[in-house]
Amino acid sequence: MAKTAPRPTLRDVADHAGVSVISASRVMREAPNVSESLRVRVKVAATALGYTPNRIAGSLRGQSSDLIAVIVPSMSNNVFPDILDGIDAAFQGSSLRTVLGMSRYDMAEEEAILRDLLSWNPSGVIISGLEHSAGASEILSGLQCPVIEVMDSDGDPIDTSVGFSMSSAGHIMADHFVERGYRRIGYVGAWGERPARSRKRRLAFEARLAEHGLSLIDHQIEDAQSSFATGAAGLAKLMSRSPNIDAVFFANDDLALGAMMHCHAHGILVPNDLALAGFNGLDIRDGITPRLTTIRSPRAEIGARAGQIMLDRIGGRSDAEHGRIDMPLSFLPGETT
Amino acid sequence: MAKTAPRPTLRDVADHAGVSVISASRVMREAPNVSESLRVRVKVAATALGYTPNRIAGSLRGQSSDLIAVIVPSMSNNVFPDILDGIDAAFQGSSLRTVLGMSRYDMAEEEAILRDLLSWNPSGVIISGLEHSAGASEILSGLQCPVIEVMDSDGDPIDTSVGFSMSSAGHIMADHFVERGYRRIGYVGAWGERPARSRKRRLAFEARLAEHGLSLIDHQIEDAQSSFATGAAGLAKLMSRSPNIDAVFFANDDLALGAMMHCHAHGILVPNDLALAGFNGLDIRDGITPRLTTIRSPRAEIGARAGQIMLDRIGGRSDAEHGRIDMPLSFLPGETT
DNA sequence: CATAAAATTGGTAACGTTGTCAAACTCTCA
DNA sequence: TGAGAGTTTGACAACGTTACCAATTTTATG
Numbered sequence: 001m002a003k004t005a006p007r008p009t010l011r012d013v014a015d016h017a018g019v020s021v022i023s024a025s026r027v028m029r030e031a032p033n034v035s036e037s038l039r040v041r042v043k044v045a046a047t048a049l050g051y052t053p054n055r056i057a058g059s060l061r062g063q064s065s066d067l068i069a070v071i072v073p074s075m076s077n078n079v080f081p082d083i084l085d086g087i088d089a090a091f092q093g094s095s096l097r098t099v100l101g102m103s104r105y106d107m108a109e110e111e112a113i114l115r116d117l118l119s120w121n122p123s124g125v126i127i128s129g130l131e132h133s134a135g136a137s138e139i140l141s142g143l144q145c146p147v148i149e150v151m152d153s154d155g156d157p158i159d160t161s162v163g164f165s166m167s168s169a170g171h172i173m174a175d176h177f178v179e180r181g182y183r184r185i186g187y188v189g190a191w192g193e194r195p196a197r198s199r200k201r202r203l204a205f206e207a208r209l210a211e212h213g214l215s216l217i218d219h220q221i222e223d224a225q226s227s228f229a230t231g232a233a234g235l236a237k238l239m240s241r242s243p244n245i246d247a248v249f250f251a252n253d254d255l256a257l258g259a260m261m262h263c264h265a266h267g268i269l270v271p272n273d274l275a276l277a278g279f280n281g282l283d284i285r286d287g288i289t290p291r292l293t294t295i296r297s298p299r300a301e302i303g304a305r306a307g308q309i310m311l312d313r314i315g316g317r318s319d320a321e322h323g324r325i326d327m328p329l330s331f332l333p334g335e336t337t
Numbered sequence: 338m339a340k341t342a343p344r345p346t347l348r349d350v351a352d353h354a355g356v357s358v359i360s361a362s363r364v365m366r367e368a369p370n371v372s373e374s375l376r377v378r379v380k381v382a383a384t385a386l387g388y389t390p391n392r393i394a395g396s397l398r399g400q401s402s403d404l405i406a407v408i409v410p411s412m413s414n415n416v417f418p419d420i421l422d423g424i425d426a427a428f429q430g431s432s433l434r435t436v437l438g439m440s441r442y443d444m445a446e447e448e449a450i451l452r453d454l455l456s457w458n459p460s461g462v463i464i465s466g467l468e469h470s471a472g473a474s475e476i477l478s479g480l481q482c483p484v485i486e487v488m489d490s491d492g493d494p495i496d497t498s499v500g501f502s503m504s505s506a507g508h509i510m511a512d513h514f515v516e517r518g519y520r521r522i523g524y525v526g527a528w529g530e531r532p533a534r535s536r537k538r539r540l541a542f543e544a545r546l547a548e549h550g551l552s553l554i555d556h557q558i559e560d561a562q563s564s565f566a567t568g569a570a571g572l573a574k575l576m577s578r579s580p581n582i583d584a585v586f587f588a589n590d591d592l593a594l595g596a597m598m599h600c601h602a603h604g605i606l607v608p609n610d611l612a613l614a615g616f617n618g619l620d621i622r623d624g625i626t627p628r629l630t631t632i633r634s635p636r637a638e639i640g641a642r643a644g645q646i647m648l649d650r651i652g653g654r655s656d657a658e659h660g661r662i663d664m665p666l667s668f669l670p671g672e673t674t
Numbered sequence: 675c676a677t678a679a680a681a682t683t684g685g686t687a688a689c690g691t692t693g694t695c696a697a698a699c700t701c702t703c704a
Numbered sequence: 705t706g707a708g709a710g711t712t713t714g715a716c717a718a719c720g721t722t723a724c725c726a727a728t729t730t731t732a733t734g
Contacts, residue, residue: 009689009690009691010690010691010692011690019713019714020713020714020715021690021691021692021714021715022691022692022693022713022714022715022716023712023713023714025690025691025692026692026712026713029692031692033710033711033712033713034712034713035711035712035713038712038713052452052455052456053456053690053691054397054456054458054689054690054691055456055457055458055691056393056396056397056402056457056458056689056690056691057397057689057690057691057692057719058690058691058692059393059691059719060391060393060394060397060689060690060691060692060718060719060720060721061690061691061692061693061718061719062691062692062693062719063719065393067436067457070437074422075412075418075419075421075422075425076418076419076422080418081412081413081417081418082412082413084412084437085411085412085413085439088412088437088439095453097436097437097438097453097454097457098436098437099404099434099435099436099437100407100421100425100434100435100436100437101434102422102425115389116432116434117434118389119389119390119391119392120392120393120404120434121391121392121393227620228620228623228624229623254620257624258623258624260624261623261624261626264626283564283565283591284621284624286565286566286595286598287565287594287595287597287598287621287625288624288625289598289601346719346720346721347720347721347722348720356683356684357683357684357685358684358685358720358721358722359683359684359685359686359721359722359723360682360683360684362720362721362722363682363683363722366722368722369681370680370681370682370683371682371683372681372682372683375682375683390720390721391719391720391721392721393719393720393721394689394719394720394721394722395720395721395722396689396721397689397690397691397719397720397721397722398688398689398720398721398722398723399689399721399722399723400689
């Protein structure tokens with residue numbers, strides 16, 4: 001029956017403490033020039049009433065919202081949860097909050113979500129990748145708040161980017177394949193190479209092979225989402241078209257591991273008959289024999305760094321970083337190449 | 338030089354279209370009783386000015402924010418990204434937005450984050466688990482908005498819960514172990530059994546073994562986070578204490594797979610020398626031989642269902658679900674038991 | 675054609691907070 | 705003891721939107 005009491009406001013706290021609203025406000029946000037006695041009185045009143053500030057109201061007046069729009073393609077990717085974890089670790093203890101948007105690997109969707117999230121007046125935007133729709137790019141360029149593009153670092157950021165080099169990844173693996181003596185090299189990707197990151201990696205891989213006087217014999221880009229099954233299917237198609245292939249680079253570890261299963265099931269010896277390499281350096285790799293050759297992408301580090309830069313920028317720190325920040329990759333040699 | 342123009346407001350749109358602010362507001366939020374001509378005029382003006390609504394202001398006046406606070410322990414868990422994906426899928430096309438909080442498996446932290454997120458006046462709360470600190474429980478109970486507790490379903494929800502039964506999981510595996518003839522059974526957990534879910538599973542497992550006239554010979558709860566390494570370490574300790582053990586149930590697939598590696602490395606034959614079973618039913622399982630016996634938890638389904646219920650409740654649908662919703666588990670027999 | 679009913683538009687006042695400025699009070703030091 | 709500086713407190717207005725109600729126009733009805 002009892003109509004639940006509406007949430008107490010600063011007005012209630014002020015009345016309860018016998019001070020003005022603005023003084024209560026000053027106490028709550030630890031503003032300077034408040035006497036100890038007033039501070040205590042307000043704190044007591046706030047606790048007594050169970051006051052919680054209304055950040056919506058504060059944001060409206062104060063213009064800055066402490067909300068950070070984070071836009072990633074999906075959570076089922078193995079990559080973006082790590083990024084989010086890193087961001088959250090950096091935001092730990094600050095007042096910054098993540099508002100999440102997922103683009104489903106679709107640029108139009110990304111733009112729509114960006115517009116929607118901007119209506120929350122975020123204090124910053126963290127978005128994945130350097131490639132966006134024309135509309136999204138224009139919006140991002142016009143933004144007053146920090147815009148940090150994560151994951152990718154071979155291109156020019158709108159404001160600041162934290163990522164790793166897809167070209168470098170392609171080069172590392174091409175060099176490794178050549179060094180190990182493979183000559184008939186293939187590639188398997190997924191998701192129609194959306195986002196563009198994986199394509200960049202493949203093109204860099206091809207280019208480096210070309211520098212070594214080799215060419216990519218064949219490549220198979222599946223439409224389906226990355227998974228073990230997709231990797232297996234991709235490899236099967238590749239091998240039926242180009243049976244003499246001796247090494248395959250995959251867009252990610254999931255595909256490569258799926259392909260490894262396929263080989264195992266079909267009596268193809270890895271690496272003797274066929275060498276396989278992945279990308280990302282997921283923990284799973286540790287559980288599977290032979291251990292996959294791959295390249296570790298610094299996912300949590302990217303998130304943490306992006307989060308820290310966001311904090312610095314919003315805190316107005318003059319030494320906050322800008323521009324392109326390249327995080328190192330580590331080559332993880334395994335027993336599959 | 339050019340001071341960037343401030344974001345256009347409804348006032349600007351209204352002036353540009355030659356109508357009142359409130360009319361512009363009505364057009365923007367598709368309210369009824371607006372003539373076609375006025376609608377068009379306002380839309381044109383809005384597009385011309387590049388107007389984006391300010392939801393902060395709208396939320397302040399309108400009281401409801403369309404922000405949904407989602408609190409999970411971590412993203413590196415393999416489980417929660419799937420839940421978030423499910424939630425996002427449900428919110429797709431609606432105006433609901435996820436504001437994220439991570440509790441780091443700490444109830445005090447969870448309570449702090451809950452308080453913080455509430456200051457954003459969320460229209461709903463999705464939080465993981467049925468166990469919370471006394472303070473958090475009190476806050477959640479007092480909330481006017483829908484509160485959906487996800488993952489767990491053996492306990493009473495504050496408002497509504499969507500999850501699966503830990504007891505049921507424990508029972509399924511106990512029955513399976515007994516049926517397969519194992520008698521000297523152990524258990525390995527991690528993270529000090531935070532959150533309490535895994536403990537519930539273990540206790541139900543023990544209880545069911547007792548019904549079969551068996552007892553859990555030994556269990557080893559590691560302090561470290563779940564990982565392959567933790568699983569291997571846990572199993573090693575368990576076996577050094579109780580070398581005659583013949584089957585082990587693990588708190589999750591990661592631990593079980595790590596243990597499997599350990600067996601492989603130490604010449605322990607699975608399942609002949611030792612049977613292993615996990616929990617969760619991660620995709621990884623498909624890539625590893627012998628295939629792990631486990632139980633699939635309906636993670637994305639839980640997220641999607643919770644998101645849908647949230648939508649229904651906020652939309653005021655009278656048939657929106659309430660109370661405890663139990664999602665089915667599927668037993669996935671493998672070759673490790 | 676008059677009148678009631680419905681549809682359309684606008685004015686005003688909030689929502690809860692904080693920036694700006696001014697007033698009051700306290701303290702220091704000549 | 706009084707001027708000047710510093711500290712503490714408060715009043716007011718504003719952030720951009722929408723709820724509520726009133727005014728106006730259009731449409732339907734007898």
